[in-house]
Amino acid sequence: MASPAGQAGWHTGHVTGQDTTIEAYLSEAPEVTRFWQALGLPGLIDVHVHFMPANVLAKVWAYFDAGKESAGQPWPIRYRLPESERLALLRAFGVRTFGALSYPHKPGMAAWLNSWSAEFAARTPDAVHSATFYPEPAAAGYVAEAIAAGARLFKAHVQVGAYDPRDPALDPVWGMLADARIPVVVHCGSGPSPGRFTGPGPIGAVLARHPGLVAVIAHLGAPEYADFLDLAGRYPDVHLDTTMVFTDYFDQIAAFPPALRPRLADLAGQIVLGSDFPNVPYPYLRQLRGLERLGLGDDWLRGVCYRNPARLLGR
Numbered sequence: 001m002a003s004p005a006g007q008a009g010w011h012t013g014h015v016t017g018q019d020t021t022i023e024a025y026l027s028e029a030p031e032v033t034r035f036w037q038a039l040g041l042p043g044l045i046d047v048h049v050h051f052m053p054a055n056v057l058a059k060v061w062a063y064f065d066a067g068k069e070s071a072g073q074p075w076p077i078r079y080r081l082p083e084s085e086r087l088a089l090l091r092a093f094g095v096r097t098f099g100a101l102s103y104p105h106k107p108g109m110a111a112w113l114n115s116w117s118a119e120f121a122a123r124t125p126d127a128v129h130s131a132t133f134y135p136e137p138a139a140a141g142y143v144a145e146a147i148a149a150g151a152r153l154f155k156a157h158v159q160v161g162a163y164d165p166r167d168p169a170l171d172p173v174w175g176m177l178a179d180a181r182i183p184v185v186v187h188c189g190s191g192p193s194p195g196r197f198t199g200p201g202p203i204g205a206v207l208a209r210h211p212g213l214v215a216v217i218a219h220l221g222a223p224e225y226a227d228f229l230d231l232a233g234r235y236p237d238v239h240l241d242t243t244m245v246f247t248d249y250f251d252q253i254a255a256f257p258p259a260l261r262p263r264l265a266d267l268a269g270q271i272v273l274g275s276d277f278p279n280v281p282y283p284y285l286r287q288l289r290g291l292e293r294l295g296l297g298d299d300w301l302r303g304v305c306y307r308n309p310a311r312l313l314g315r
C-alpha cells in the first residue's frame, strides 16, 4: 500500500477514485497476489462483488456519498472507476471468479436488472451469472426465466428493498432457489443500517419453511453475528460471507466479537470470501488482512478464500 491512493484513505476525508487513475490502484495488486500465493492458492474467489448498469451504480454511489449506508459516517467509494477498469483491477488482484451482484430498491426493476446481468455475464467469463428479485407478482416468473437463462447466483437486499422476506410473492422464489440448489446472497443483518425486516427473525422463518435454501448471509449477518452463526449451525446449506467484516473501517460500525472466533473455525466450510468491491472505502487488501488477523490458520484461509466459494459457485 505504498501507492498515493493507498495513503489517501477514507480517514483523510479525501474522496478517492474520482481523481485517481487505475495505475494507482494497480499498484495494490502485488501485495494482494502475495497473499494468495503464500497460501498456495491459484487466486481468489469473491462471491460478493457488484456490477450493475452504469446509471444504477451511479445512484448507489450517490447513496453512499450521502452517508445513507453508514448512519452519516463518511464512506468514500474507493474504486470509482469505469467498468472495464474495475474488471481489469479484479483480474490484476487475481480474483478468478466473482459474483456480479445487483439488486432493486423498488418494484418493476428486477427483470430489467436481470437482463443487464445476463448480458454482462455473457461478455465476462469470470463473472458468475447473477440475478435478483423483489416481492411483486411477476417475481416467480422472471426468477424462473433467469434460472432457465443460466443464472447461478442471486442477490436479495432486505434492507435496501425494505421488504419482508416472508412476503407471499417470494415463497415460490425461495422454493425454486432451494430446489435448484442455487445460492442466494441475502443482506438481512441490521448492519451497516437496520431495516424493518432485517435481523435473524424474518429470514429465519424463510429457512424454517425452505431448509434446503442455499442462503449466503452477507456481512456475516452483522451486527447479529451470533444469531446468524446459529442459523448456519442449524442449516448446513447456510453460508456466511465475510464482506467488510474484520476491517478497521467496519470495526467502527459493528466489530466482530472475539469471543465468537471459535465458531468461525467450527463452521469453516460455510464461510466464503466477500468484499463488496468496488463499493468499499479502503483498499481490497484490508479484507484479506482482516481474515488473516483472525489467526485461524492457513487452511481456514484457503477454504474461505477459494475452496468454499468454488464449491458454492460450482467452479
Ligand SMILES: [Zn+2]
Pocket: 048, 050, 276
Ligand atoms: Zn454488497
